[in-house]
Amino acid sequence: MSGIYLHIPFCKKACHYCNFHFSTSLKLKHELIDALCREIGLRADYLGERTLSSIYFGGGTPSILDKTDLEHIWDALHKHFAWDKDIEITLEANPDDLNYNKVKMLRDMGINRLSIGVQSFFDTDLQWMNRAHNEKEAVTAILNAQEAGITNLTIDLIYGSPYTTHSMWQKNIFKAMDMGIQHISAYCLTVEERTALHHMIKKGSFKPLNSESATEQFTYLMDTLTGNGYEHYEISNFAKPGFRAVHNTNYWQGVKYLGIGPAAHSYNGSSRSWNIANNKKYTDAITNGKLPQETEIITPAMKYNEYIMTGLRTVWGVETAYISNLGQSFLDDFLTNIEKHLISGDVMHHNNQYYLSRSGKYFADRIAMDLFWVEE
Ligand SMILES: C[S@@+](CC[C@H](N)C(=O)[O-])C[C@H]1O[C@@H](n2cnc3c(N)ncnc32)[C@H](O)[C@@H]1O
Numbered sequence: 001m002s003g004i005y006l007h008i009p010f011c012k013k014a015c016h017y018c019n020f021h022f023s024t025s026l027k028l029k030h031e032l033i034d035a036l037c038r039e040i041g042l043r044a045d046y047l048g049e050r051t052l053s054s055i056y057f058g059g060g061t062p063s064i065l066d067k068t069d070l071e072h073i074w075d076a077l078h079k080h081f082a083w084d085k086d087i088e089i090t091l092e093a094n095p096d097d098l099n100y101n102k103v104k105m106l107r108d109m110g111i112n113r114l115s116i117g118v119q120s121f122f123d124t125d126l127q128w129m130n131r132a133h134n135e136k137e138a139v140t141a142i143l144n145a146q147e148a149g150i151t152n153l154t155i156d157l158i159y160g161s162p163y164t165t166h167s168m169w170q171k172n173i174f175k176a177m178d179m180g181i182q183h184i185s186a187y188c189l190t191v192e193e194r195t196a197l198h199h200m201i202k203k204g205s206f207k208p209l210n211s212e213s214a215t216e217q218f219t220y221l222m223d224t225l226t227g228n229g230y231e232h233y234e235i236s237n238f239a240k241p242g243f244r245a246v247h248n249t250n251y252w253q254g255v256k257y258l259g260i261g262p263a264a265h266s267y268n269g270s271s272r273s274w275n276i277a278n279n280k281k282y283t284d285a286i287t288n289g290k291l292p293q294e295t296e297i298i299t300p301a302m303k304y305n306e307y308i309m310t311g312l313r314t315v316w317g318v319e320t321a322y323i324s325n326l327g328q329s330f331l332d333d334f335l336t337n338i339e340k341h342l343i344s345g346d347v348m349h350h351n352n353q354y355y356l357s358r359s360g361k362y363f364a365d366r367i368a369m370d371l372f373w374v375e376e
């Protein structure tokens with residue numbers, strides 16, 4: 001079974017670190033939601049099946065959607081797809097949008113998993129990030145979600161900034177655990193091109209990042225969460241038993257998905273496509289019955305590299321049976337290149353499954369790149 005991702009490309013404020021696709025003008029919201037609904041119809045055959053196991057509203061800021069918007073999207077999704085009885089429906093939400101009535105409405109509409117972008121429980125962090133919320137709103141949003149009956153809550157946290165001290169980071173983790181959060185996504189701050197953060201570091205008004213300090217915070221994160229009953233099932237993701245994300249796990253395991261909306265990506269097993277990252281151009285094209293997207297065919301080498309990159313970051317690791325299905329030469333190459341990582345202890349294996357050891361988790365990307373297939 002497969003999933004649908006819907007990209008909601010609007011935000012109240014531009015966070016200084018973020019280069020996801022969004023606009024801070026809501027002018028096109030209604031036209032864009034109409035276009036999302038039309039795209040669902042235009043691409044309903046993309047997955048080759050019509051039963052959904054997950055729906056994921058990502059952004060941007062999906063919590064700007066009101067009841068009418070969601071009803072409109074629901075109509076389109078129900079018209080074209082059957083929903084599995086255990087379907088996971090996640091919506092990314094910013095804390096300042098989550099008053100009690102809003103969460104209740106979301107829950108009543110069938111959203112059964114909320115992903116709240118807390119980032120930090122410290123106002124000083126939230127200020128340099130240029131977030132639209134403060135610490136008090138983050139706590140209130142979580143309490144509102146719990147009171148409204150959302151039993152599957154995940155929050156995003158960011159570590160590795162030179163302004164987030166170790167003591168602050170420790171308190172962030174404990175606050176999340178104390179509040180009974182079932183799932184935590186913790187991302188190491190990255191400096192993306194074309195962001196205010198990038199600009200500020202270049203002109204010296206933001207301290208440069210310190211990788212040693214980020215590594216220390218990652219160590220504390222892993223040790224504390226795994227020591228308190230969370231499974232570290234993907235480099236940035238931790239879940240209490242039974243609360244792993246269905247939708248994201250499907251991505252990591254190579255399951256097909258359909259991405260709707262500007263900048264959304266889709267994968268059908270043999271090709272990948274991505275929609276134009278421009279709200280106006282996207283809306284105009286869809287309104288004229290055209291799909292504003294580019295497509296690339298996935299070659300076995302691309303599939304191998306993607307499998308290594310995503311698989312190694314997960315608790316399932318990578319399996320030789322999958323690799324040999326792509327071609328014997330990939331398996332030969334893999335078995336040769338993996339040897340030094342087994343000797344160093346950064347990779348371990350159990351029968352035909354290879355996964356990162358604790359020490360290897362610090363170098364996931366470097367190890368993956370070393371294993372990549374490079375065309376002659
Ligand atoms: C695209 S955002 C959408 C969620 C929602 N709009 C919000 O911000 O609360 C998903 C998450 O990616 C993370 N993120 C985005 N840019 C990042 C960066 N440069 N470094 C680390 N984490 C980042 C943040 O934790 C954010 O919550």
Ligand code: SF4
Nearest residue numbers: 011014015018059060
């Ligand atoms: S982090 Fe979230 S709220 Fe901030 S700009 Fe990015 S998508 Fe928007």
